[in-house]
Every structure is written in C-alpha cells, then in structure tokens.
Amino acid sequence: MKFIRDSLHGSLRLDEFEVRLIDTPQIQRLRRIKQLGFTYLVYPGANHTRFEHSIGAMHLASKLADHLGLDEQEKRMVRIGAVLHDAGHGPFSHVSERVISNSHEEQTAHLLKESELGDIIQESFDLRKILNIIRGKGSLGQIVSGELDVDRMDYLLRDSYYTGVAYGVIDVERLIYNMVLDKHLMLKRKGVQAAESMLLARYFMYPSVYQHHTTRIINSMFRRCLLKLFEMGVVGQDKIYQYDDVDILSMARAQDGYVKDLMMRLDNRSIYKTVYSLKLDEVREPQNLFEITDNKIKDIEGEISEDLGVDKDYIMLDIPEYPNFQEMSTIVTVNGHQEKLRDISSIVKALNVARFNHADLCIYMPDEYSNKAVDFPFNDYIPLEF
Numbered sequence: 256m257k258f259i260r261d262s263l264h265g266s267l268r269l270d271e272f273e274v275r276l277i278d279t280p281q282i283q284r285l286r287r288i289k290q291l292g293f294t295y296l297v298y299p300g301a302n303h304t305r306f307e308h309s310i311g312a313m314h315l316a317s318k319l320a321d322h323l324g325l326d327e328q329e330k331r332m333v334r335i336g337a338v339l340h341d342a343g344h345g346p347f348s349h350v351s352e353r354v355i356s357n358s359h360e361e362q363t364a365h366l367l368k369e370s371e372l373g374d375i376i377q378e379s380f381d382l383r384k385i386l387n388i389i390r391g392k393g394s395l396g397q398i399v400s401g402e403l404d405v406d407r408m409d410y411l412l413r414d415s416y417y418t419g420v421a422y423g424v425i426d427v428e429r430l431i432y433n434m435v436l437d438k439h440l441m442l443k444r445k446g447v448q449a450a451e452s453m454l455l456a457r458y459f460m461y462p463s464v465y466q467h468h469t470t471r472i473i474n475s476m477f478r479r480c481l482l483k484l485f486e487m488g489v490v491g492q493d494k495i496y497q498y499d500d501v502d503i504l505s506m507a508r509a510q511d512g513y514v515k516d517l518m519m520r521l522d523n524r525s526i527y528k529t530v531y532s533l534k535l536d537e538v539r540e541p542q543n544l545f546e547i548t549d550n551k552i553k554d555i556e557g558e559i560s561e562d563l564g565v566d567k568d569y570i571m572l573d574i575p576e577y578p579n580f581q582e583m584s585t586i587v588t589v590n591g592h593q594e595k596l597r598d599i600s601s602i603v604k605a606l607n608v609a610r611f612n613h614a615d616l617c618i619y620m621p622d623e624y625s626n627k628a629v630d631f632p633f634n635d636y637i638p639l640e641f
Contacts, residue, residue: 259310263412267314272331272379273338277310281342281370285309287499291414292347293473294464296524298418301464305341305348308413313338315405315427319398323436329395332380336388336399340406342366345495346481346503350474353576354482355492360390360400362496397440402585403430403450411456414464422459425452441586442596450585451602458606462613466575472526472619475571480507480517487514513568520621527571527619530628535575535614538639544574544616547638555636563631565624575614 257274259267269277276282285306294301316337320330343362345351352359364386367373376382387393391400400406408427415423426449433446442450464470481503484490489506490498507518520526535541552572560567585596597604618633 261307261311261314263409263416264311264314267310269310272375273313273334275375276335276338276372279370279372279375281366281372282306282309282338284497284499285341285344287501288344289347289500290410291418291464292350292470293477293521294418294467294470296473296521297467297469298420298464301414301418303413303417305344308410309338309341311409311413312340312399312405315408315431316398319405319431319434322431323398323434325395325436332385332388333395333398335376335380336385336395337405339363339367339372339385340389340399342372343496346498346500347477349576350477351481351495351503354478354485355495359496363389366496394436394438394440401440403434403440403442403453407453407457411453411460414460415456418464420460420463422463423456425449425456435588439586441588441593444587444589444599447587447596447600450596451600454603454606458610461577461610466577466614468529468617469526471573471575471617472529473521475573475619476517476521476527479568479571480514480521483514483517484510525622528622528625529617530620530625530631531618531633533616533634533637535611535616541611541614545577547574551638555638559618559631559633559636563627565620565627569621569624571619573617573619575616577610577614 256271257269259269261267283306286304288305289295289301290303290305290308291301313334316333317330320333325333340363341359343364343366344359345355345362357365367376367382367386373382376385388396388399390396391404398405408425408430411423411425412427415421429449430446430453433443433449435441435443481490484503484506485492487510489510490503504518507514508522510518535544538544552574556567556570556572560570563570586593587596587599589599597607616637620628
C-alpha cells in the first residue's frame with residue numbers, strides 16, 4: 256500500500272498493483288506533460304501535470320464506484336481506467352492533439368497494446384475491458400469518459416486551483432452522491448443543480464483559461480512549430496506519446512530558420528498579434544466554422560499570404576475550440592421517469608447557444624508584419640456560407 260499526497264484531494268491510497276502501473280516509464284512521462292500546455296505563460300501557476308490529474312481522476316472514480324455500489328473487481332477496473340486514460344497524451348496535452356491524426360484515447364490504446372503497461376494489466380484483467388472503459392464504452396466507461404465523468408470533475412477543479420480562476424469550482428460531492436447506475440450512468444433530480452454548476456464552470460473556463468486570447472496565439476505558434484518538426488522528420492507523429500514537453504522544446508531549439516525563430520519567440524514571450532477577429536455570435540450559422548478543414552485553413556492562409564505579400568508561415572488562422580455540451584443529453588430520473596437534462600433545465604439549454612458568445616475566429620501575424628494587415632479585407636477570405 257502506498258499514499259500520494261495530492262494538493263486537491265489529500266492522501267490518495269494505491270495498492271501494489273496500481274503502484275506498479277504508475278511506476279512504469281509510460282505513466283511517469285506524464286509528470287513531464289503540462290496539463291494546460293502553454294497556459295503557464297498567461298497564468299504562472301498553471302504548471303500542474305497530466306500525472307496529477309490522472310491520479311486525481313482515479314481517486315474520484317473510486318469515490319463514485321463506492322457510491323454506486325460496484326463490486327471490488329469493477330472498482331479496481333474503473334480506477335485503472337481513470338489513471339491510464341491520459342497515458343497517450345502528446346507533449347503539452349491538447350495543444351499537440353489538434354495537429355495529429357489520432358485522438359489521445361486512440362494513442363492510449365496503442366500505448367497499452369505495445370508497452371509493458373498492457374502486460375501488467377493482463378496479469379489480473381482483460382485488457383479489452385480496460386480499453387473499453389478508457390474509451391467510454393459501457394456503463395463503467397461512462398464513469399471515466401462520459402457526459403458527467405470523473406475526468407471533467409478533476410480537471411475543472413484542478414485547473415481552477417492552479418490558475419487561480421474561481422470559475423471551475425464545482426460541488427463534486429453533491430454530483431457524485433446524486434448519481435445512479437442502471438445500464439447508464441444517470442443523475443437524480445436533486446443533482447441537477449450540481450450538474451448545471453459544472454456546465455457553467457466549463458462555459459466560463461473556456462474564455463477565461465482554455466481559450467484565453469493569449470493562450471490561443473501561443474498554442475497556434477507551437478502547433479505550427481510541431482507541424483514543421485513532423486514535416487522535417489525530426490519528430491515521429493505516430494509515436495508522439497513517447498515524447499514529453501522538454502523533448503519537443505529541446506528539438507525545436509536545436510533547429511535553424513523558421514522553427515528556431517518560433518521557439519525563440521515562445522521562450523521570450525514575443526508572441527504574434529491578432530490582426531483580425533470575427534465574433535462567432537455575429538455569424539448566421541457559427542457551428543459551420545468548426546467544420547472548416549485543416550486543408551481549407553491552409554488554402555485561406557495561402558491566399559491571404561499571396562495578396563498581402565507576407566510569407567504564409569507568418570499567417571495563422573485559428574478557429575476556436577469550444578465544448579459541444581454533450582452533457583445536455585445526460586439522463587435524469589424524475590419521479591420514476593427518465594428525461595434528458597436539457598429538457599428539464601433552461602440553463603443547460605441556453606448554454607448550447609451561449610457558447611458562441613465569447614468565441615471568435617482569429618488571424619495572427621508577427622508584430623513586424625501587422626502594419627500590412629491594416630485595412631486588409633480579411634472577411635473576403637473567410638467562408639461564412641457553406
């Protein structure tokens with residue numbers, strides 16, 4: 256038996272099997288992956304890691320399993336799924352995920368199958384069942400990766416704590432103790448207010464932290480840097496889960512030309528400037544903008560580059576990332592009947608529309624070129640109608 260002292264949840268207990276999993280190089284790598292990527296350049300305290308989040312999610316999964324009355328084997332499986340669910344994350348977490356072909360859940364599946372993690376798991380469990388939990392399949396999977404899951408509960412609390420932004424504070428206890436499991440993970444009527452609070456927390460954390468305007472510029476610069484490393488063959492995209500933050504930064508700093516220039520800008524916080532911004536709530540069908548493909552973005556950047564007379568590498572079009580609020584379809588038990596959360600909560604229903612209030616499509620350029628963008632008709636290049 257081993258205890259880990261967590262800044263949020265206190266002393267977390269692990270059995271010998273879980274210690275073996277956590278002590279593998281694959282999980283220890285998560286200590287070197289920042290949970291919020293480059294957000295520490297905006298909020299200096301945001302230096303927490305995927306490792307902390309993973310053990311925090313494991314702790315909450317355990318509490319929820321106890322409340323739901325799962326047997327000991329099911330509880331152990333849920334705990335393992337929670338602690339492994341982010342094992343496939345690339346450097347700087349979700350920042351890198353946007354430029355690779357596989358999601359971090361898919362990367363986690365590859366990692367478990369090809370590393371010692373899979374061998375250890377198969378000593379006591381069916382690997383396929385653990386993978387299904389990580390992927391959110393089945394009733395147990397909903398605990399780790401569902402609509403109101405322990406992953407979201409922990410990262411909202413943790414990200415709020417380390418950034419100092421109070422919006423992410425949620426009533427986890429009330430949420431957990433008002434959940435029931437009957438083929439699906441459902442919410443009791445008394446837990447609706449706690450669920451509304453959690454959705455509101457996510458809504459406010461996006462513009463304040465996850466999609467903070469400065470963070471978006473920095474993330475765009477890093478993604479461009481990482482794409483160049485892929486193109487140069489310096490970093491293998493299919494093995495991104497083998498690298499940590501320091502690996503990528505060191506390789507980028509060792510390059511010449513454009514990549515080195517980007518890295519120096521990031522190191523010295525000499526970031527690009529926003530030269531164009533389009534509020535999504537001013538667009539007739541804002542959800543269509545989320546469907547613009549990476550290839551289309553490259554084409555738009557190329558057209559702007561040619562007409563503006565600036566190298567296309569110094570023009571970055573960024574589409575915001577905003578939640579789709581899947582939790583709206585969470586089943587709520589009301590007087591023996593089952594209803595969708597969106598149907599009994601006007602707050603939740605409103606959030607699906609309100610999520611566009613703070614979102615904007617942006618174009619970034621280095622400060623030394625931004626004077627060329629004055630009065631440039633960027634609107635003419637953005638496909639507002641599909």
